[in-house]
Amino acid sequence: MIRRLAFLLIAALMGAPAPAALGPKPPPVPVADQAAAIDYDRDVQPIFNRRCIACHGCLGSPCNLKLDTFAGVQRGAFALNPYASHLGAYPRTDMDAASTLEEWRKIGFYPVLAQDGGARENLDGSLMYRMLAAGSANNRPGFSREALTPAYARRYAYACPATPAALEAQLAQNPAQGMPFGLPAIDPQDFDTLTRWIGAGAPGPTPRAQEAAARVTHPEAVARWETFFNDPDPRRQLVSRYIFEHVYLASLVLEEEPEAHFRLVRSSTPPGEPVAIIGTGLPYDDPYAYAGVKRFWYRLQKDIGAPMQKNLFLWRLKRADIAHLTDLFLGPDGPGAHWDAQAPLDPPWGIGNPFSVFRAIPASARARFLLEHAQTVSSGVIYGPVCLGQTATYAVKDHFWVFFLDPKADVSVQDPALGLATWNTFMDRSIFGNADYVDAYGKALAQLRPQGWSVDAVWNGGGTDRNAWLTVMRHGTNVSVVPGAQGGTPRTYWLMSYSGLERMYYDTVAGFKFWGGDLGKLETLLFFNYLRQEFEDNFLLLLPPADRRAVRDTWTQGIGSLALDLIPFAGADQPSEVKTDPARPLTALVAQIARHLGPTIAGPPDRLNPDLKPVVDLKTPLATYDDWERAIATLTVLQGQPFTRYLPSVILLRLNRGHESRVYSLVVNRVYASQYALIFQDGEAMPALYSLSVYPTVINGFPNLFIELDLEQAAPFLSALRGVASPADWDAFVGHYGILRNSARLWPFYDWITAWNFKQRKAEAGYLDLSYYDVPQ
Template sequence: MMALSLALLFATASAAEEAAPATAETKDKVPSYIHDIQPLFNKRCVACHGCLGSPCNLKLSSFRGLERGGFGKNPYSNHLNAYARTGMDVVKTTEEWRKRGFFPVLSRGGSREENLSRSMLTQMIEAGAKHNTPGFSRKALMPLYAKRYEHRCPATPEALSAQIETNPAIGMPFGLTALAGKDIETLRDWVAANAPGPTDAEKRKEDMVADPKAVRAWEDFFNADDKRSQLVSRYIFDHLYLSMIVLDESPGDYFRLVRSTTAPGNASQNPPARVDVIDTPFPYTNPYKYAGVDRFYYRLQKVTTPRVQKNHFVWKLNNEDIERLQKLFLAHDWGKHVHLDGKHDAPWDLGNPFKVYEAIPVEARYRFLLENSELIVSGITYGPVCLGQTATYAVKDQFWVFFVDPKYDVSVRDPKLGLETWETFMDRSLFGNDAYEQAYGAALKRLRPKGYTIDAIWNGDKTNDNAWLTVLRHESNVSVMKGRQGGIPRTLWLMDYSGFERIYYDTVANFEYWSGDVPKLETLIFFNYLRQEFEDNFLLLLPKGERQKYRDEWTQGLGQVALALEPFAGEEQPTQVKTSARDPIVSLVGEIQEHMGKTVSGPPDLLNPHVKPKVSLDDPITSYDEWVAAASLLTQTRAYTFPRFLPSVIILRLNDPQGHARVYSLIANRVYETQDTILFQNGEKLPHLYTMSIYPTIVGGFPNYFLEMDLAQSGDFLRRLRDVKTLRDWNRLRDRYGILRNSPRFWEAYDWFTNWNEKHRGIYAGYLDLSYYDLFDSVY
């Protein structure tokens, strides 16, 4: 519902914590939470209040989240000390959340007038209705955005009332056009009637699944009794606990894999047996000790909350995948030296996968990561929180990711790389990383003395499109897609098994979202080591004489200091890959594309071609094909100035004369001298290297602008975009075709894109976040 941290000023005091029944006089008029209120929150609020780090930690994606209320500390501010964890399953009751400092956002137990006057939910909505009428001043919001990370949320209605009086622009939806009158009346009627929640019957209906037997089949797989299966389940959970699970056999349902104190029920029981989540701080935390139980169970918990695209990535499964996982992990002998007898079980409470899962054959572990690489990398880049902020500084704006084939991977052939201890693998210090890199380089020299061939790149058997990933950074958030998309990037990665595990555990499994700044800075620094490692791995495919040139070009300025301290593992390795002397990267990409095949690399990228079509921007555009050809003249080129003025993500609706529409995302690809300093955004930009890519779908979860035009207008738009030389030029073009936050059509446009997303992207779609929408030029 609102936009940024500051935006969340929902604060209330309440005389009663639990929902009271409606009075007889109002019973017939009370809106239903399930049918009226939650759908309203979904379409107007959860975009910013639907994730772990929602502004003021108010989650409006469920009645439980609304009941929990808000939290005074700003999760995005700088702070040295750790905050309490705020996952919805950390504690079970509203009373426990109150003890942790959460304050109510609803008032109950009084008269209709008292409930409304003391409910900050309605006060903020009504402030927005009064001051955010179409055409409201966008400039009035600037002071609030400028200090959004300094904001502290008031915890009483009196404190909030004072803030509203001082600055009426804080009303909800924050910085956006007010809610429709009928929506406001619905909320008012519900709050006045004591804000009743879902009934038991409604909650039972929500928990029903389409096919309980399919759910039970997976729970049986994860809860198998033998020691090897239990260790495999731990490994899978560690790596995919953030993903959304969709079962082909249970259409329309979404699940997440959790650990529970309660066992699965009867296979035909619907809804399935109750899930009591054991929400440990880390996925590898000992659940027995944490929950005080002798047995825990892996469960598929149905997700009944709305999906938000900023942290939504799908693990799509069917019953045949059970057999596939059993074959991958359990069909082979693990070795006679392996002891899983209760006395030698894998340790808990240890964030080192190399030591914990040493018993599982390393190739099985790696193939699991490879076959689900988009999911694993999505966990690395999306994460459970709303915004990445400084965490994304280590990510470059556009790059492709490839993987070393298990047959060629030295960390598969010699998992310990000749090191004495597994601790070195997860040692995040400069010295620990150097020791690892030295060992990796020595292993390359010993096991791959002739260097890599093109076959060293995993091609997914030319069928698995997880073999080629496109990763995009949009300032404080990141997108991951499969295939060769967006045009040839400036930098590329080649990941191996041990590096894949290291970066996942650094940024996901070991990441403390609740921690202070120091641990987060350590994560950022280690990510930079790993990014450099993967760029170096890719450079090993090039001739030795070309490697340092690209290494220095990809990291400049202050980054050269860090570069000098980071070993180039395998720098002297030969290569068996033949590339052209004129443009080694372009010719290498051609070799990789042929090696991958069409299924993996994807269809020809006509929007971002390396060789441009022979068309003119002065030609009329009467079809989508003509639009694609014309637009491609402006993508992946440094010939124009306009990319330096683009925001990160623009989503375009393009209408044809027959009443149809297509959607395209215009993405800015920025370049910086280095990612080795968190100050790079302020002084190390290389705007002459910026480019734009266009994608024929919705990209990312945080649009900066919606644009809308007809095909007949698209030529004018492209010509004006080409001619942008200044920020003022861009602003004029934006105002001509964009839908600004104070437009009377804003919510109509948002709903249209939401519906398009659901219709065309299906299970992969979620609500778009509005935190960065139409931010002013000095902000984005």
Template sequence: MVAATQSYDYQRDIAPILEHKCMACHGCYDAPCQLKLTSAEGLERGASLLPVYDGKRLKDMPPTRLGVDAGSTAEWRGKGFFSVLHDSGGGELSGLEASVLYRMIELGRNNPLLPNSRLPAELTVGIKRSDSCAAVSEFDDYAAEHPHGGMPYGATGLTDDEFARLSQWIAEGAVLNPVAYLPGETERAVIERWESFFNQSGNREQLVARYLFEHLFAAHVYFPDVPGSPFYELVRSTTAPGEPVNPLRTVRPNDDPEQAFYYRLQPLRQVIVEKNHIVYALDDARMQRYDTLFFAPEWQVNELPGYRYVDRANPFVTFAAIPARARYQFLLDNAEYFVRNFIRGPVCRGQIATDVIRDQFWVVFEDPEQEAYVNDADYRARVSPLLGLPGQKSDLLSLGSEWLEYKAQRNDYLALRGEHYAGRKPQGATLDELWDGDNWNHDALLTIVRHHDSASVVRGLLGRVPRTVWVMDYPLLERTYYELVANFNVFGSVSHQGQTRLYFDLIRNGAEQNLLRYMPPAARKALYAHWYQGGAKIKHRVTYVDPDLATPVAMDYQGVKGNAAVMERFSALLMERTAQVSGAPDRLNRCLSGNCLRAGVSAAQQQLESLLQPLAMADGASLPVIPLLPEVTFLRVTDGTQRWVYTLLHNRAHASVAFLYREESRLLPDEDTLTLVEGTLGSYPNFSFDVSLEQLPDFVASLSAISEQEGLHALADRWGVRRTHPRFWDIMADFQRSNAERNPVEAGLLDLNRYQDL
């Protein structure tokens, strides 16, 4: 029964509690039991026994995207979701006892955890834990078996006021009201203009709109010229502009729509979670850029491509009519956005992709003025048929055949590419072949940092000079995006996921082989062997093509010997080439001698950074604590009313990243390093420390002296912010505020599913 008088309003009084203490684990596809709490619609939908992430399923599962794959609560019930607010059985129970949500917070309330203690042995945390998705009828058994299994799970619980508010709200009927959507006149005009742009009738305009949609469907679009407007999604809708949006339920953005549709902008009426928050601006400058790139050149398309298997598998053929130079420049204009799409998300759990990349490396791009594919029509015609991508056929029997077919095509392409590049520049690669961002675009230089099963992308050259650098041309950048974003199905089978991962291995190898062109020939064999040690040598003979070890390079490496020295020299030349966009040197991580103090920061911050910098200069051999640290550790340093936030990123060294399994056997812990970052970096913090500036010398000394896991536990006793810390939620919120202060458009809620129990 719903009470006639409501004590609390959901958006004003209840949603803030869930945002503060629940959405950190219930905000994405990997939310326990698919209970997504970032919107009223997610809470109303409820929970499911079916996990989205299942690396063993033999068939694709029906998608369960909130706001897309069902149009009503009744339809979600038909898909197996059950209520967590009310009695889904509709019979014997009523009131609070009928609510799974209430029973869960009551269980947590009745079994509090000791302040800042390690968790009881029976509590497991991390994404590999098995979720128990108990309905009301099963809850007594669940509570008896899991006394510490209440909510918030494995963390400091609700305050008295929070528990009272939630309990009263549930008792009065748990009335939900979605976020109000009240766009102003200016916002409506902007939406109308962009929807008109995307829905033009000419063949050229329709093909460009399709190309743009397939690259922007995962974006959180915003309007810089309309302050305070919400984020939007670009969707294909059965309804025309001016009518309510009704998204198509296709799994991929290039699946056959099977009916007429319109491109529409749909507001995101949910709390923003950082992991899948990948932003893209639409404004007047963007529209002018689109006109210049796509419509100023003379080109025609007589017949629009369809949505057949071949159209989805090879975007180079599908969009061949659009000038290749325009397509590549479109990607380069916002290279960070596209790389972030395939490195960070938006699927919320990325080990399918991340276990094929190294823990810290840089990404650069070929200059569009010289890149072969976009500038040589004959070469483009020869290689385009070889650039298709596997994964469309997801049945188990297709895994082997699809992989062999597309691997062969990729290797044929790489051989043609090597021959073409060597022939057009017999004197070797020159530094001006690398894009300098046209001396203004900072997306020309990117750093990728892997955190085991997730990863981050930032502008600039962060951290030490890495073992390897990816050099991406247009075919490599476009294929990576389509394989890992546009054509990837998070609900796909093990066959689909396997094909995706295996092809991404080829992409990484191709990017590294591209780098070898810029290395002295005498150093290439040793560099390549350093990247592919041990069993990877066999993998190379079976899977890859031999790198070019003979073509010279037209760059100055005189007197430079050894892998590290060669990479140092290349990085110095790269920074010289891109001086206008590379920014200030990373003194936190690349300052081996001389004055390492950063200009423009206070004396207190210089003091604390001088204490932290030695951590970033060490490796696992000289500082044994490094291999023991989690991938992402936040550090808050306070001094009165001042606070500074840093991230310690653990970079694990690998003998190779060429295999899907047994990663632990390929780790080289003595070569592990730390990257020190001001602010937060990483959507999934694994642990955090809270230290006063006065105690920072003791903290660093204690950390540096640790050589075994028990030492980390002792460190956490003194300075750690454990899940059970009395101020755990407030400190996590402060880390989020710090991020919002530095990146107001890109900030969102952190995900704590991976927060460890040190």
């Protein structure tokens, strides 16, 4: 666990202090001259975007210092390490937890800038300046990659220095801990700009610049959606509440304004006035009590911060979606036609149980909304606001496909209460509560579907909705999700019910307290394991009964085999209407599902990860990108290849052919005997089953290594990769092909991949985080 989680900079980064010898201090520039020369939006924030938010862009970044907006810069840092073990809760550190600088100081945030003195005083009193100066003095390209190994080793116990004197003492012990931490120093021109800005008192954006940044190009589009969400009809208000709780972390992209990101927030001010966010910790907390108001409004707030790839997932909204959502939840002939007249339309707040709170809304309408937005809702689980997914990701396997039950075949839609006496059982995270839920689901399934499921039980998205088939990948402590059948055929599969998806979302997103203590997070991990088992078991119910146990035992081995005896298998002996090939039941089943969903949902044929491998002679030069893709396909989704056990989670590869360049993500799929090992999986690793998947785009927000090749180098590169069979081989391979973190090539490559990402992927693109980049393992 320690080696794998070493990809975090976290504590060390947070401490990332500066050297004893800071180098010569630049002569102070008169404050008036500096202020006139520096414009925050034009000169300063772009430097933070290019060089700093690569580690300081998400919640829980080093020292909790968030540099994607001036508000985060001015808020400063916080000494408590969010990844250290702690039984009690920490203060909330999300940007909505306080609205004034005074409130942040009361929480415990301290300034990293000195803004009230002359130039020399501001520089001497600025933690940021001292860190940057230390990096500029000591982290020129070619610096020692080993110098920071001790800092990584103690990152979870690290507490950030809050004063220049404390910082100076730490830097005296390790001058290599300047900023950017463990990466080449920023350019002298950028350092000069930041020096002059800090010396001038670090002025922020002008009121005119702030107004321009917040300006909406199409206010009428925003107004339409705010009108929809704020309709006073009690049923519509309950629908808005339901939608908000499921998308509050998403970035909204309007059809009329495709380049901008918005947030759906609750505000104490009505449309037409500036947004005043009601920043409750959880989306179902009482907004009235929190803000002391008698009314609130749902608002679309434009996000002016630099987007981080790790946290970025979209909810795309077309103008026609307003009518569709209205019909979905309230139409006389649709899923929302029959509301429960006995259920309250204004249920109490503070209850993290969607089955109870929203029971007035027909389960068929709730289920349909989740299906049509499955990638967005699942992304809330996967792309949370914190930098590190922590132990919750241990319950997720490295590569699998997700399918969903059609509401017509889903007993949690057809019989929402499942015969249970209380809705509390649905969200009871104990092993006993989960067992009661699973038992009830199995009994309801036997009663409503006595012949079992056919392939038609899998939702096919009408043949066009790509939410019907998702590919999920885990990369150590973070996860990615993409639509369609990608990455080659995986080892395991999920089939999610409506109730299962709701339980997962409220456990890991809506009800998850990132600031909470270790016991609550442990409960989340254990419950996620139960849920994963439920979804895998649902998929196995499509197989003939005789085939299920053997597959289940193959998917979960080691210490997890003990857990299987404790976790019920709902419907284990129920029949299935699916006919499969007895020799290859899983393969035959997946093929039937693929035909049922159709090519639009599955996506185009996966040339990079095919089951049937081409024959390629790597001694022959590769002349085209087609040649390259056929060649690398000979290495993908194959078990037993020695090189896979040495790969980091994600490699971003730039392949050049003349003036053209393409980007590929090389992702390793690790396999563990089970996901139930709390001390994580090193002892349960099954490296003989590891494999490689390749994607023709940027995957994940935390690259571990950059590689740049010309096409004529591609064949030798693949031959060398195939030949890696030991740690020494890997070190030699990386030394020859990789861009190491002390390389002068690192920032130019990062700038190129950032520009490519934003140009090619547009609203889906964010800045990449380098916290995991080429760190000791």
